[in-house]
Amino acid sequence: VQLQASGGGLVQAGGSLRLSCAASGRTFSNYAMGWFRQAPGTEREFVASISWSGAVTDCAESVKGRFTISRDNAKNTVYLQMDSLKAEDTAVYYCAAGRKYFSGGYVDSRDSDYWGQGTQVTVSS
Secondary structure, eight states, X not given: XXXXXXXXXXXXXXXXXXXXXXXXXXXXXXXXXXXXXXXXXSOOEEEEEEOTTSSOEEEOTTTTTTEEEEEETTTTEEEEEEOSOOGGGOEEEEEEEESTTTTSOOOOGGGOSEEOOOEEEEEXX
């Protein structure tokens, strides 16, 4: 699976962005999809994930109620809608695909089989 993330940029605190991750190659619907992020000097952390069908989602406590993950299997694309952005959301955001927890519970970056290249999100306060 090849993953191409897009949609990052510079936004003011309180604003919104929508990230997209387009997949190609192997069957997209065989994989759970996740978003992870990494700020300078920190480890990569889980943000949100969605099961192969879209029925199950998981979300980090730090973004719960502000970020929403969704997928469109017909378009081979996963989205991350980010609202009420805060300065601490500033990071490089990576999309990933994981087969092990394809029905839900995909929260560990070590369970990822494929990674996208990352897209920078910068939130100014």
